Amino acid sequence: MNKSANSSDRYKIQVYSGNRSGAQNAKKEFGSSFLDWRATMQYETPNFKIWVGNFRTRLEADRALKKIKRKFNSAFIFKPKKEK
Numbered sequence: 001m002n003k004s005a006n007s008s009d010r011y012k013i014q015v016y017s018g019n020r021s022g023a024q025n026a027k028k029e030f031g032s033s034f035l036d037w038r039a040t041m042q043y044e045t046p047n048f049k050i051w052v053g054n055f056r057t058r059l060e061a062d063r064a065l066k067k068i069k070r071k072f073n074s075a076f077i078f079k080p081k082k083e084k
Helices: 003-008 020-033 058-068
Strands: 011-018 039-044 047-055 076-078
Touching: 011 020, 011 058, 020 039, 020 047, 047 058, 058 076
Parallel strands: none
Antiparallel strands: 011 047, 011 076, 039 047
16 A cells, blocks of 8 residues: 555544643543544644544545534544644
């Protein structure tokens, strides 16, 4: 499988953006509420962000977002920028 096509063409859901302790709490809360997806913490100056999933299609991400928004109402779908 081609590594570059792997993540840059996928969709992710952001469930939190803010300080480190808030991100750690959001990640912990997400992990205990949703067992289907793994949450990861990213740092983009000046915020820590919690990202979920690696969805192949927008439809797949939309279905997950519908469930996630019940607990994290500010969650949204995005495509990560390609790494150079």
